[in-house]
Amino acid sequence: MSTPVVDRPREDPGQGPGTSGRLRPDRGHGRGSRALLYLTLTVLALVFLAPLLWALSGSFKPRGDIFATPPRLLPTSPTLENYRTLLTEQPFWTWFAISTAVALIATVVSVFVCAMAGFGFAKYRFAGKRVLFALMFSSLSIPFAVILVPLFVLLVKAGLGNPWFALIVPWVAPAFGIFMMQQFIVQSVPDDILEAARIDGCSEARTFFTIVLPLLRPSLGALAVWTFLQSYNSFLWPLVIISDTSRATVPLGLQTLFQSENRAYDLVLAGSVLATVPTILVFLLLRRQLLEGLAAGAVKG
Known part of the structure; x- marks a missing residue:
């Protein structure tokens, strides 16, 4: 008398034993979310640091170069005269x-x-x-x-x-x-x-x-x-x-x-x-x- 054959669900080759039916985390989605988070934090950090960086750059510029057009982040002729006069x-x-x-x-x-x-x-x-x-x-x-x-x-x-x-x-x-x-x-x-x-x-x-x-x-x-x-x-x-x-x-x-x-x-x-x-x-x-x-x-x- 023949033994009945029971169909078993096929396991994903990429999954180990005992893990059939489980969903694997979407690594691509996680990396994309993390990249978006880092990008957002970087943009916010630049927004908050921009005034301080501009003040730091302007403190080494002569008064006429502070409002130069177009504006320049780095001073063309750095000087410590502003600090000397202030102090x-x-x-x-x-x-x-x-x-x-x-x-x-x-x-x-x-x-x-x-x-x-x-x-x-x-x-x-x-x-x-x-x-x-x-x-x-x-x-x-x-x-x-x-x-x-x-x-x-x-x-x-x-x-x-x-x-x-x-x-x-x-x-x-x-x-x-x-x-x-x-x-x-x-x-x-x-x-x-x-x-x-x-x-x-x-x-x-x-x-x-x-x-x-x-x-x-x-x-x-x-x-x-x-x-x-x-x-x-x-x-x-x-x-x-x-x-x-x-x-x-x-x-x-x-x-x-x-x-x-x-x-x-x-x-x-x-x-x-x-x-x-x-x-x-x-x-x-x-x-x-x-x-x-x-x-x-x-x-x-």
């Missing part, structure tokens, strides 16, 4: 020192205050907590220009109009920083760790400094970069507070050169290039914490 005949070093010092102080104070406030909103219960948090969060929708005059009048009436102090005030406790810290603490600091620390006899201050702050390192780095850039690049508030151009910040000083009678575009470009040095250094030093903080904020749980 010797203008108080650029004073502007640079004031901007950097104010930004560093504001960053340290802001990171500390926002971490404490965020910890309080995240892990403590007190009367009016929801109302205070709602008021704080709603202040994000108010432009700074709206509170500019009231804040200035308040500081002057209180006798706190000293430029060094006044320049730091807007960045002491930004609502964005408090909200960012509160969200990160809720996600990254378990209540069990805090309870264990309290059972072991740790005070609230010691718990915050020895347990909470080390866990907040990624978000602290991200907040530090944001605060430094906001304070260092601020223009409107220093314009109201500072009346002596020799004690201006870098953005205000460059605006003074731009508004001069001869429109010193060459000096403005040279100053713009030098002004980017602290921001680039801060980003390079804190890039790891910045990326970790952004990644942690994008993942729930």
Whole structure:
């Protein structure tokens, strides 16, 4: 008696045993998507870098060559005269020192205050907590220009109009920083760790400094970069507070050169290039914490 023959599905020669019926990934499609992604990122990088590259090139050009037609990316006769004039005949070093010092102080104070406030909103219960948090969060929708005059009048009436102090005030406790810290603490600091620390006899201050702050390192780095850039690049508030151009910040000083009678575009470009040095250094030093903080904020749980 003959045995019946059962038809089996033919396997693709390119597939191994046990893989029949499975679809192989389309490698061509994946390569095309990756090439399109790289092309898009390259175009965006060039768009964002174009102003900086143009400023860098123009800072080595004489003033007459900056607006030459057709425009030239590379200077035909490079010169360091723009930098020499800016650093010797203008108080650029004073502007640079004031901007950097104010930004560093504001960053340290802001990171500390926002971490404490965020910890309080995240892990403590007190009367009016929801109302205070709602008021704080709603202040994000108010432009700074709206509170500019009231804040200035308040500081002057209180006798706190000293430029060094006044320049730091807007960045002491930004609502964005408090909200960012509160969200990160809720996600990254378990209540069990805090309870264990309290059972072991740790005070609230010691718990915050020895347990909470080390866990907040990624978000602290991200907040530090944001605060430094906001304070260092601020223009409107220093314009109201500072009346002596020799004690201006870098953005205000460059605006003074731009508004001069001869429109010193060459000096403005040279100053713009030098002004980017602290921001680039801060980003390079804190890039790891910045990326970790952004990644942690994008993942729930």
